[in-house]
Amino acid sequence: MITPASTASLSRTGLGWYLYGVAAADEARAPLGARLPAGAAQQVELVAEGPLVGVASRVSLQEFDESALPERLRDGTWLEEKIRAHEQVLERVLEDASVVPCRFCTVYRSEVELRRFLSERREVLQAALDRVRGKVEVGVKAFIDRDRFAAAQAKQNDEIRQLETQVSTAEGGRAYLEGRRLEQRIAAELEGFRGEAADGLHTRLLAAAEDGLALPLQAPELSGREEEMVFNGAYLVTTDRVAFEEALASLGRDLRDDGVDLELTGPWPAYNFVPEELGAE
Amino acid sequence: MSMSEQQALKQQVTLLELVDRVLNKGVVLSGDITLSVADVDLVYVGLRVLLSSVATLEEPREQISATGAAS
Numbered sequence: 001m002i003t004p005a006s007t008a009s010l011s012r013t014g015l016g017w018y019l020y021g022v023a024a025a026d027e028a029r030a031p032l033g034a035r036l037p038a039g040a041a042q043q044v045e046l047v048a049e050g051p052l053v054g055v056a057s058r059v060s061l062q063e064f065d066e067s068a069l070p071e072r073l074r075d076g077t078w079l080e081e082k083i084r085a086h087e088q089v090l091e092r093v094l095e096d097a098s099v100v101p102c103r104f105c106t107v108y109r110s111e112v113e114l115r116r117f118l119s120e121r122r123e124v125l126q127a128a129l130d131r132v133r134g135k136v137e138v139g140v141k142a143f144i145d146r147d148r149f150a151a152a153q154a155k156q157n158d159e160i161r162q163l164e165t166q167v168s169t170a171e172g173g174r175a176y177l178e179g180r181r182l183e184q185r186i187a188a189e190l191e192g193f194r195g196e197a198a199d200g201l202h203t204r205l206l207a208a209a210e211d212g213l214a215l216p217l218q219a220p221e222l223s224g225r226e227e228e229m230v231f232n233g234a235y236l237v238t239t240d241r242v243a244f245e246e247a248l249a250s251l252g253r254d255l256r257d258d259g260v261d262l263e264l265t266g267p268w269p270a271y272n273f274v275p276e277e278l279g280a281e
Numbered sequence: 282m283s284m285s286e287q288q289a290l291k292q293q294v295t296l297l298e299l300v301d302r303v304l305n306k307g308v309v310l311s312g313d314i315t316l317s318v319a320d321v322d323l324v325y326v327g328l329r330v331l332l333s334s335v336a337t338l339e340e341p342r343e344q345i346s347a348t349g350a351a352s
Contacts, residue, residue, distance in 0.1 A: 016313070064314055073316075073323040080296060080328075087299050103307040104324075107314035128308065139298065218297065265298055271306035 017047070017108045018059040020089045020101070021269065022118065022125050024133075025053045027097030044089050047111065049118035052125055055093050056114060064107045090269045098133040100125060101269040128274050135210055135236050136267035140248065141218075142201055143227035144194065148259030150186050160185055197260060198231040201251060208247035209235035211273060230260065234272040241267070300328060 025048050046053040062068060072078050086104055093099045108114040118125070153160045163182040170178045198214070206212045212235040220228060237244040245264075252262045304321055316324070 021307075066314055069314070069316075069320060070323055073320055074326055076328055079324060083296065083299050083303055086303050101303075101307040103309050103316065104303040105314065105316045105320075106309075109313040113313055215301070218301075265295075268302060269307075271302040274306075274308045276306075276309055 014061050015058045016061040016064065017054070017056045017111060017114045018064065019106045019108060019114060020044070020055045020057070020086055021093065021099045022102070022129065023053050023055060023093055023097040023099045024129055025051050028053050028055065028093055028099075029096045044092075047114055047118070049115045050122055052118050052122060052129075054114055054118050055089060055099065056108075057089075059107060061107075061109065064105065069105070087269075094136065094267070094269055098129055098135070099269050100128045100132065100274050101271050124275070132236065132270040132273055134239055135270065135273075136239055136241070137270040137272055138235050138237055138241065138244065138264060138266035139268065140201070140205060140231070140233045140235065141229055141263045141265070142197065142231035142255070143225050143261050143263065144190070144197075144230050145227050145259040145261065146186075146190070149190060149193070150259075152258050153186055153189055157189070160189070193258065194230045197255065197258070201231050201255075201262075202233055204247055204251055205233060205235055205244070208244045209237045211236040213272060215272070227261070236270055236273045239267075296328075300324075 023046075025046075028046050044055060044057050047056050063072065083104060090099055090101050108117065150160075154164050155161075160182070163178065163185055167175060167178045167182050202212065202214050212233055215232045215234055217229045217232050220226075235244065248262060248264060255262065304316070304324055309315065
């Protein structure tokens with residue numbers, strides 16, 4: 001099932017190993033290459049070391065060398081290609097196996113070094129794999145549409161409805177001032193609502209997931225949406241995701257009237273649920 | 282926005298989701314070559330070129346209130 005990788009050190013030939021992630025040897029299936037999109041066509045191999053496999057590709061050390069890397073990292077096109085390849089490889093592995101994803105650009109100079117790592121860190125890697133076994137990560141973001149929020153407030157809140165009436169009947173400078181008051185009032189309501197909605201979302205989603213965490217909000221110019229992001233979370237969920245998606249749908253219905261839309265992304269390898277450091281050497 | 286612009290925007294947004302994960306999360310291994318914090322900063326310089334096209338595709342609406350800016 002598993003392609004045995006050559007045991008010869010390749011550093012001589014200027015090739016190293018780019019490690020995408022680590023999976024259990026009895027789950028991961030090779031060959032992966034045939035199932036990868038053309039953009040990530042480089043040969044992906046499973047380097048087996050005991051009960052673990054490193055999901056890795058031979059890469060040019062010249063391309064990834066410390067001295068060359070800073071230059072590459074400034075190259076948006078190169079970055080996009082490599083970042084997408086990293087994800088695509090892991091997504092294919094994830095179809096068959098649980099995987100501990102590695103951070104971008106983890107490269108070993110030789111297969112010997114890669115194998116040494118897999119064997120020396122076996123226990124912590126195994127523990128990390130156990131934590132994500134049968135689970136995937138999903139992302140949930142919530143956006144608020146200000147106009148819909150304001151409309152909902154006008155329905156629920158007498159004071160805001162009165163202010164709206166005053167704005168629509170006032171003229172000239174008075175209309176401007178009333179408009180400002182209304183805006184400030186809605187902004188104050190939004191300020192409170194934003195925190196409550198985020199807390200409520202996280203609590204209810206966490207109850208339907210194995211684990212979860214709130215992530216920093218993305219800036220509006222990067223989120224790709226006009227609406228303001230009010231929540232950004234990552235959850236570790238069972239692969240079937242049924243309970244989680246039911247909870248999400250129910251939350252979506254509850255929040256829609258207040259102008260909140262939920263966005264689900266994934267499934268992702270469990271990037272947010274693996275240890276950042278693997279403990280001391 | 283045209284369809285192709287929308288498509289481009291969607292791809293950039295997915296890229297951003299990816300970047301947030303593969304650069305900042307995932308296990309940091311004792312590889313022979315790994316990205317340092319300084320390297321990750323460089324990545325954002327590189328990506329700004331890609332991601333800035335998102336901002337020009339669609340100017341974000343002016344924030345109505347002072348409390349509206351997400352960080």
